[in-house]
Amino acid sequence: MVAPHISSPQGDPSAVAARKKELRQHCMATLKARDEALDSGILTHLHTLLRPLLPAVVAGVWPLPHEVNLCPLCHALVDAGATIVLPETPPRGEPLIFRRWTPHAPMMQGRFGTEFPDGPIVQPAIILVPLLGFDRTGNRLGYGGGYYDRTLAALPNACSVGYAPSCQELDSLPAGPYDKPLSCIVTEKEILRFD
Template identity: 50%
Template sequence: MTLSQPGSWPIARAKQALRDEMTRRRQAFAASATRAMVEDSLRRRMVRGLRAMVGAGDCISLVWPLPGEIDLRPVMQALHADGLCVALPETTPKGHPLTFRLWQPECVIQTGRYGTCHPEGPPVRPDVVCVPLLAFDRRGMRLGYGGGYYDRTLAALRGARAVGFGLSFQEVTCIPTGRYDVALPAIVTEREWIRCRGDGRTR
């Protein structure tokens, strides 16, 4: 089933309505007095959890922040200092999976499609992909920006582990899902790691 088929229209409309609502929530949070403290709590929890799940030589993909998004550069610095490979995604033409490029503190950052940024480094294959969330639920279902990039990317990266990251205010009771939507195995917020089963239920 594709979004051009009538049966998928209600799901598409529900997703877009939720996307609009969560965008408003995120804009309000960006102006809040607690933003710095909350985001720092998320970063510290991410570093601890990612250190525990990777081994020497593993590569972790993070995200260069867009305006209003969570700044993961301190996480990148901490993991790089541990000797881990850190990568950032390069936004590819629509319909293709993301490409990942090696990040190092001294590397040149380039502006890519849709205002995204990526390093000038060589392409690498991540073992762990950290997925940004606009909204999520306890089953591990996620709502992104609607481009489908991470869906295609995770399908192409067989064997890679996915971790969604967001803040607790982005949690909703139930994400609208279609037949091809797949749950994330884990989600991290400033409060907790949520471990999910492959069938979309929390452990």
């Protein structure tokens, strides 16, 4: 089911921020309440999408407890010839730093409960982006720190692939001047392409 549309004046940054905050609360509750058994469909679609693009440097994410777990996908992509990198969250205002991950890489504790590998910094060609919410125009709702917006702006040639359970879909999302639409979005039901 698609969440209801919450209108917002697109040109007013304070109205956009307020609407996004409201939507984040709704989407976080939906994400935590989802049937996690459906997440395997997201991993299957991601693997189908990425496999023909390998070898490539792919940025994954080590999941927080409530997020879709990409760990099995990271292992499968390494076995298929990908170089996997995971993000280190820098101080606020900076883009993400991506460090090479291997199945035996030691993991370090990062900011906001995240983990990242103790590996060299490598720039990705493909960035997997966790979503709190999304719409069918490629707009995404993140956690509000702006890390992925800054990262996608800093890596304009990277392919950005959002992923989320289909229950996170919204009729539309308010977009601010720094919001970067995604190249595609993957759910357990489908692959939506925007480029």
